Each structure stands twice: as C-alpha cells, then as structure tokens.
Amino acid sequence: MHQNITATHLGASLKGLATREMAVKMAALIRSGAIPIGSQLPSVRDLAEAMGVSPATVSAVWQELRRHKVIAGMGRNGVWVCGNKPSPRPARFESVGNFGQHIVADLTYASPDPALLPDLSQALLQGAKTPQLNSYRRDPITQALHEAAASRWPYPAEAFMATNGGFDGVLMTLQALLMPGSAVAIEDPTTARLLDILDHIGAEVIPVACDEDGPKADSLAAALQKKPAAFIYQPRTHAICSHSVSAQRMQELAKVLKNSETLIIEDDGIGDVSSQAAVSLGMHYPDRTVHIVSYSKSLGPDLRVAVLSGAKETVEQIQAYRNFGASWTSRIQQDAVAWMLNDPGSMAAVTSAKEVYAARRNRLIEALKPQGISVPGRDGLSVWIAVPSEQFAMVTLAVRGFAVFPGSRFGIKPHSHIRVGTSLPMEHVDSLVEAIALCMHAI
Numbered sequence: 001m002h003q004n005i006t007a008t009h010l011g012a013s014l015k016g017l018a019t020r021e022m023a024v025k026m027a028a029l030i031r032s033g034a035i036p037i038g039s040q041l042p043s044v045r046d047l048a049e050a051m052g053v054s055p056a057t058v059s060a061v062w063q064e065l066r067r068h069k070v071i072a073g074m075g076r077n078g079v080w081v082c083g084n085k086p087s088p089r090p091a092r093f094e095s096v097g098n099f100g101q102h103i104v105a106d107l108t109y110a111s112p113d114p115a116l117l118p119d120l121s122q123a124l125l126q127g128a129k130t131p132q133l134n135s136y137r138r139d140p141i142t143q144a145l146h147e148a149a150a151s152r153w154p155y156p157a158e159a160f161m162a163t164n165g166g167f168d169g170v171l172m173t174l175q176a177l178l179m180p181g182s183a184v185a186i187e188d189p190t191t192a193r194l195l196d197i198l199d200h201i202g203a204e205v206i207p208v209a210c211d212e213d214g215p216k217a218d219s220l221a222a223a224l225q226k227k228p229a230a231f232i233y234q235p236r237t238h239a240i241c242s243h244s245v246s247a248q249r250m251q252e253l254a255k256v257l258k259n260s261e262t263l264i265i266e267d268d269g270i271g272d273v274s275s276q277a278a279v280s281l282g283m284h285y286p287d288r289t290v291h292i293v294s295y296s297k298s299l300g301p302d303l304r305v306a307v308l309s310g311a312k313e314t315v316e317q318i319q320a321y322r323n324f325g326a327s328w329t330s331r332i333q334q335d336a337v338a339w340m341l342n343d344p345g346s347m348a349a350v351t352s353a354k355e356v357y358a359a360r361r362n363r364l365i366e367a368l369k370p371q372g373i374s375v376p377g378r379d380g381l382s383v384w385i386a387v388p389s390e391q392f393a394m395v396t397l398a399v400r401g402f403a404v405f406p407g408s409r410f411g412i413k414p415h416s417h418i419r420v421g422t423s424l425p426m427e428h429v430d431s432l433v434e435a436i437a438l439c440m441h442a443i
Helices: 007-014 019-032 044-051 055-067 121-127 143-150 166-177 192-200 217-224 247-257 312-322 331-342 344-371 390-399 429-439
Strands: 079-081 159-163 183-188 204-211 230-233 263-268 289-294 306-310 382-386 417-421
Touching (some): 019 055, 143 331, 166 192, 166 263, 166 289, 183 192, 183 217, 217 230, 217 247, 344 382, 417 429
Parallel strands (some): 183 204, 183 230, 263 289
Antiparallel strands (some): 159 306
C-alpha cells in the first residue's frame, strides 16, 4: 500500500543531520521498508520548514537520491520513492525495454557484425610478446600502440594513453578533470551512454543542436554563455544521427570556442568503420582538447581498447585518477591492437566491413524511398528516422516483430524519432519497410 510521507514525520527522522547524513538516513529508511517504494514524499519547501533548514539543503538531498535512482520526479508532479537499492546505474543504457517473445529482428544496437571483424588469433599471439608483459609499471600506453595510433591521429598530440574502451576514456576524463555538478555542453541527440555518464557525475547538461554538418555554431555559442566546463561531441561519424562534422563547420566551431576556456572532449566511437577521415579541434586547441578513438567497432569489442590524447599535463591528471583503480590497460590487448593497425590483412578486413555496412544501410534507405520516407545517405551503423509519434512507432514495429530504440533514449530535449540498427544482416527488409511506413500514419 503506497502512502504519503508527511513533512512532520520525515523531518523528525532527519532533523539535525548534515546533508550527506540525511541522504544516507533516507536511503536506510527506504531500504528497511520504513518508507515503502511508491511513497509520495513531501515537497522541498514543506520538509525544509519542518526541519528548520533552507530549501536548498533538502534539494541537495533529493538530488543525491535521484542520482542514485532511489527517488524520481520533481516540481508540481511531486517526488516519490522508486527504488530501494541506492547504487548508481546507467539507466538509459540498461533500459532496453521488453519487446515481447515474437521479435523476429532485434535492430536496437548498432554494433559490429562479428562475422566481419578481423581475426584476433595472430594479433593476440603478437600482443603476448609485449616487452613489459606482467610488469606492474603504470605506463599510460605501450610504445607499439603509441606509434601505431600517433601515425594516424588527426593532429600532433602531445601525450597519449590507452583506455578500456571509448566510454571508459570519457568517464575517466570527466571524473579526473571536472568538479561535481559542473555544466557540460553536449550534442543533442547523443549516445545514451554519454548521457548516463553525465547523470552519474551530476553534471548540468546543456544541449547543443545539430544539423547535417554537425553541432551548430550558434547553438554552441549560446551554450558557452553558461560557461560549461566541457563540450562533448562526435567529430567523425555520429553514432546516432550518422552525420560528420564538415571542414567548414569545424572552422566555425573553432571560431566560437576561441575566447572560451571550455575543455573539448571528442568521442570518435565509430572509429575506422567511418568512411570519413578523422578530424579534431586539436588542430586549433591542442592544449584543451581530449580526443578519444575507440577500436571496438573496427577491430572488436572484446579487445576493450581505445586511445586518448591530450596535453601532457591533462593526460597525467587522468592517469593519476586512474591509479585509484586498474591503472593501465592490458599490454597484451594494446599491442594486439597495434599489430592489427599495422597488419595489411586486418586493415583489409576493416575496409571490407565498411563496404558491407554501407551496402546494408543503403539497402534500407533505398527501400524506404518508394514509401516517401527520405533518410540522408550519410554513414554509420544505423538510420535515424523522424516519426509523427515515437510511442506509436515503437508499438507498431514491435507488434510486427521489430525491436528498435526510441529517439528519446538519446535526447536531452524531446525527439520524435526511431533509431534502426543496420549493421547486422537484414533478412526482413521488405517487412521492416512496410512496418516503418505504417509508423508514418499515427492517429
């Protein structure tokens, strides 16, 4: 039975405690069942008055509990208890959804096709020959991977380090360089993982609108008025919208960023599967650009390797933070990647995969045209389709056996879109096109 928790009752339990202690006490009350899941909590103002503290103090407690997914809601709709396990979770990433048992094609993830990835056997054997095998030296990156990555980097970076994947690199960068609660400007839409990371660090998220050429310069200029500590964007193929930042747009963004001190974080998650050349604002601002390239899409997700570059002092700060945990990425995996980047056979497999991905994507795009549905050619492992009603589209496709992701999963502001993965073999294109066409007739 759900209940409304009165300000007087709750205030008596929390009165006299510091902000952090209040959050811990609330979590304990919820975990014990004293405050059941589903309970409506008193307003910030009422609870603050009952405790004799400022509303800002209660808001800080609510923010902490909301970050850990213990409570939900805000404003006039009220706040209620939604969980009893106070631990941070990537809510967007984990909320895949229940599409039922009759799904014939799961098109949610834009992930690499395992059949198209280069063979790892020889690479791992070469990686096991790394000179520092089993050493506890905390080297940021092996010499072999440093040389292989630097030779193809989009600007002459001062320092490099290996990370356990691209998102690991972004998370470490934000946690090492930003204060909790900092404002961060980011493309809208963007990947769910990036939004989860920003939620986790308690960032104030400032959306930057995009078009065919990438982040819009005027939107970034408006965001910079709020003095964000960082600006995150995808310089090569965008993982959601599939656009790439044009040369002219890169110049426009560089001009907008000229008089700011904002840290620039570039997430090249598609990596070498992109048909576009690597680009970076590091050509303009090497001292405050962190450029991250993932090799998961091109060489294999089980390698768990990405490379990060930045100013020497910046990379040292990130490495210092990393020493709280793993300290370094497996040298075997690093040198396996280095070997593959220099191996003609592995690179030929990447080129071949890129062509197959383009053909699969274009097949769907061309099949949609007779239905009057136009999708930009672009690049990448998915298509981003505008629909009249996101909810209607999701239900319509699921009923017909197709699982896709709603655009709202990737957005800061409302987006009425669906994202359809195209990287895996598509055996039901005609049926999929018919289902998508039905989505355009929402009542």
